[in-house]
Every structure is written in C-alpha cells, then in structure tokens.
Amino acid sequence: MRLSRYFLPVLKETPSEAQIVSHRYMLRAGMIKQASAGIYSWLPLGFKVLRKIENIVHDEQARAGHIAIQMPTMQSADLWRESGRYDAYGQEMLRMKDRHDRDMLFTPTAEELVTDIFRSHVGSYKDLPLTLYQIQWKFRDEIRPRFGVMRGREFYMKDGYNFDLTKEDALHAYNRHLVTYLRTYERMGLQAIPMRADSGPIGGDNTHEFLVLADTGESEVFYDAQITDLKFGTREIDYDSHAQCQAVLEEFTSRYARTDETHDEALFNEVPEERRRQARGIEVGQIFYFGTKYSEAMGATVADSDGNRVPVHMGSHGIGVSRLVGAIIEASHDDKGIIWPEGVTPFHCGIVNLKQGDEEADGACEALYASLTALGLEPLYDDRNERAGAKFAGMDLIGLPWRITVGPRGLKNGVVELTSRRTGTSEELPPEQAIERIAQIYGRAAV
Numbered sequence: 001m002r003l004s005r006y007f008l009p010v011l012k013e014t015p016s017e018a019q020i021v022s023h024r025y026m027l028r029a030g031m032i033k034q035a036s037a038g039i040y041s042w043l044p045l046g047f048k049v050l051r052k053i054e055n056i057v058h059d060e061q062a063r064a065g066h067i068a069i070q071m072p073t074m075q076s077a078d079l080w081r082e083s084g085r086y087d088a089y090g091q092e093m094l095r096m097k098d099r100h101d102r103d104m105l106f107t108p109t110a111e112e113l114v115t116d117i118f119r120s121h122v123g124s125y126k127d128l129p130l131t132l133y134q135i136q137w138k139f140r141d142e143i144r145p146r147f148g149v150m151r152g153r154e155f156y157m158k159d160g161y162n163f164d165l166t167k168e169d170a171l172h173a174y175n176r177h178l179v180t181y182l183r184t185y186e187r188m189g190l191q192a193i194p195m196r197a198d199s200g201p202i203g204g205d206n207t208h209e210f211l212v213l214a215d216t217g218e219s220e221v222f223y224d225a226q227i228t229d230l231k232f233g234t235r236e237i238d239y240d241s242h243a244q245c246q247a248v249l250e251e252f253t254s255r256y257a258r259t260d261e262t263h264d265e266a267l268f269n270e271v272p273e274e275r276r277r278q279a280r281g282i283e284v285g286q287i288f289y290f291g292t293k294y295s296e297a298m299g300a301t302v303a304d305s306d307g308n309r310v311p312v313h314m315g316s317h318g319i320g321v322s323r324l325v326g327a328i329i330e331a332s333h334d335d336k337g338i339i340w341p342e343g344v345t346p347f348h349c350g351i352v353n354l355k356q357g358d359e360e361a362d363g364a365c366e367a368l369y370a371s372l373t374a375l376g377l378e379p380l381y382d383d384r385n386e387r388a389g390a391k392f393a394g395m396d397l398i399g400l401p402w403r404i405t406v407g408p409r410g411l412k413n414g415v416v417e418l419t420s421r422r423t424g425t426s427e428e429l430p431p432e433q434a435i436e437r438i439a440q441i442y443g444r445a446a447v
C-alpha cells in the first residue's frame with residue numbers, strides 16, 4: 001500500500017477522552033472511530049489488525065478440529081426463555097421488539113442458539129465429539145463502557161461450544177481448548193496466563209480465564225512468578241490424545257494463578273514469598289465446562305450405544321478478538337507508539353523514502369515495494385512529500401515492526417537502512433539483503 005493512496009487519519013493531538021495507552025494510540029493511529037458509547041467503527045489500519053487476529057483464531061481452531069459456523073446477531077427471545085436466561089441475564093442484554101411485537105435481542109453470547117442447532121440435527125453418540133464455533137459481533141449493554149475496544153458494548157468475540165457424550169470427553173474438550181488458546185495467544189506475541197476463575201452466570205465449576213499482565217488491566221490477579229517462564233512454543237500436539245492435552249493443562253495450571261474472585265490467601269502463602277506476585281491483568285479469553293446445564297434445560301440429547309437418550313455434556317469457550325487489539329498494544333508499545341508483534345502487524349514493513357521526487361530514491365523504493373509484494377508481503381510505502389522526521393514519527397506511531405529507509409546518500413554506497421521498531425537498532429545493507437531479511441523474518445522464501 002502507498003500511503004499517499006491509503007486512508008490513515010492520524011491525529012496530531014492526544015485525545016483527551018482516552019485514559020489508557022492502547023485507547024490513545026488506537027485513536028491517534030487512525031485505527032478506530034467511536035460511533036457512540038462503547039461502539040466503534042474500525043478504520044482500515046485497525047480493521048487489518050482485527051482480521052489478522054481473527055485469522056489466527058480460525059487457524060488454531062481448525063488445527064484442533066473445531067468447526068466454524070456463523071449464527072445471527074439478532075435472536076428471538078423464545079430460546080432464551082427455554083433456558084431461563086431471558087429473565088436472568090439482566091440489563092446487559094439489549095432487548096427490542098420487531099414490528100409484530102415479538103421480543104428480540106442482540107446476542108450477548110450464543111449457548112441457546114447453538115444448542116438449538118445441535119438438538120435439531122444431531123441424535124446419535126456416533127456424531128460426537130463435536131465442537132462448533134463462530135467469530136461474531138456481540139452486544140452487552142455494559143454499565144461503564146471504557147478504555148476503547150477493551151470494554152465496548154459492541155465487541156467481536158470468538159465463541160465455541162463443545163458437545164460430548166461423557167463428562168470425560170467434555171473435560172478432554174476443555175483441555176484441548178486450553179491448548180489451542182495457549183498457541184493462539186503466543187502466535188499474537190502475547191503471554192496469556194490461564195488462571196482459575198469464577199464461572200458467574202454461565203454456571204459450572206471448571207473454568208479458567210486467560211490473562212495478559214498489564215498495569216491497566218481491570219482484573220486483580222495473584223500468581224506464582226514461575227508461571228511466566230512457561231512457553232508453549234512450537235511443540236506439536238495430537239489434539240485427539242486425552243493424555244497429551246491433559247499434560248499441557250497440568251503443566252500450565254498447576255502453579256498458583258488466580259483472579260481475585262477465586263483468590264485463596266492461605267494457598268497463595270504456600271508459594272515461596274519471593275515468587276508471590278500480585279498484579280493486574282486483562283482478560284482475553286475464558287473456557288468453561290458446564291456439563292448438562294443447557295442440554296437438560298433444552299432437551300439436547302443423543303442416543304448412547306444402548307439406545308438410551310442422554311443429555312450431552314457441554315462447555316463454552318470465548319476469545320475477546322476485538323479486546324485483543326487493545327491488549328496487544330498494552331503489552332507492546334513505547335512512548336513513540338505501538339510496536340506490533342510480527343504475527344498481527346497490519347503491514348509487514350514500512351518503506352520510508354527520504355527524498356520523494358529524487359529519481360534514484362523513488363526507483364529504489366519502487367523496486368523494494370515490488371520485490372516485497374512478489375513475496376506475498378504487504379509493505380506500507382510512505383511516498384508522501386513530507387519531512388523525514390514526520391515520516392519517522394508516523395511509522396513509529398503505527399508500529400510496523402520493520403522499516404526500510406531509502407535515501408540518496410545511502411544509495412550512493414549501494415545500501416538502505418533496516419530498522420527494528422522494537423530495539424531501535426539499524427543496519428545498513430544492500431536492498432536485496434534487506435528483502436531477504438524481511439522474507440526470513442516472516443518465513444517467506446526469497447525469490
């Protein structure tokens with residue numbers, strides 16, 4: 001993309017309404033625009049990051065054998081009356097009537113709808129296990145929407161639902177989701193720690209929240225510092241193997257890590273004092289096992305191998321896709337702007353032309369642009385007639401992890417400059433080598 005043709009409405013002033021750094025940078029970098037309280041339009045740069053995060057979530061769900069569907073945002077109240085949650089949900093549910101005076105609502109979550117799909121089409125244990133998920137906009141009429149996309153009223157969420165014959169199988173689904181979530185967050189450059197949590201209105205006793213440590217987080221957390229050394233990394237897991245998924249769960253949840261809702265001071269004090277940490281965290285996901293709560297209420301049964309109808313065991317699993325955009329910025333920025341991890345960056349690298357209009361500099365930039373594009377990479381080329389300082393400040397704000405700077409002086413020596421946004425270190429090297437390095441970083445074979 002050429003910046004001169006892009007739509008990147010960068011703000012010069014720091015917006016006064018933004019209290020936390022991710023919100024400030026998202027507004028300043030032209031990623032979002034508030035439409036009304038807790039409701040945002042996603043502008044091109046923000047939308048690209050949202051899509052990158054969404055794609056990683058889809059990719060990791062597919063790896064685990066989970067199946068994507070799409071359910072509507074508008075739902076009839078009838079199913080929610082069946083489960084008893086129409087009355088129980090309270091004011092966070094946005095309710096409305098259609099022209100026939102029927103009660104409708106904007107989906108805050110989708111246990112009821114997916115259970116209805118299940119009971120209509122699945123009747124035998126032979127069709128299990130089954131995990132259906134979607135990535136869809138949700139609405140919760142939060143009493144205090146704040147921090148930009150972190151606590152919106154409308155937000156984008158992955159919600160998945162597993163259906164299993166036995167409790168044992170459903171607990172395997174729970175463990176499998178824990179594994180997929182660890183991989184998912186790491187691919188986004190994040191450490192999200194599974195912590196024992198409270199199940200709230202969804203019900204059930206097995207639940208973990210995934211928290212990204214950040215001072216601006218809304219949750220108070222308590223954990224054993226050893227937990228931050230754990231990395232899932234690139235290990236290959238057989239998702240069908242109960243033992244393998246169970247082992248990962250044990251590895252990542254055996255140390256003390258709890259939110260304030262489940263915090264137990266006596267247990268915490270068993271952790272050696274120098275490893276005890278109290279901090280704040282951002283909840284970016286949660287997994288639940290809740291057994292037969294919805295399947296019994298809504299008649300979601302299958303025939304077991306003896307032909308008896310039994311209610312299925314279920315769980316649900318959520319990832320805050322839009323919240324993650326803010327959470328990643330909270331975890332990765334400096335005083336100049338955002339620093340995108342490579343896995344979610346909106347453009348793979350920036351190209352800064354120090355002397356727009358100079359034949360040689362323009363030609364070198366065009367050649368870099370063409371080569372990177374041919375590798376399947378997306379560069380953002382700042383081809384505007386602007387001062388170098390303004391171009392650098394803009395690139396730093398929008399946070400592309402790599403920048404190639406091209407100017408007449410370097411070109412005389414046959415070099416361009418490759419700069420890491422994270423470390424700030426620069427290296428002069430011939431254009432072909434700069435391309436090779438970028439290709440390597442993103443796992444593309446140079447042509």
Ligand code: ATP
Pocket residue numbers: 109140142149150151152153154155156157283284285286318319320321322323
């Ligand atoms: P919270 O405790 O933050 O209100 P929750 O526990 O009610 O969230 P879940 O039902 O577990 O939320 O939803 C799954 C994920 O969706 C959460 O882990 C979070 O990342 C995200 N999420 C929930 N509410 C919001 C919101 N208002 N704005 C943005 N993301 C949200």
Ligand code: MG
Pocket residue numbers: 209283285286
């Ligand atoms: Mg939650």
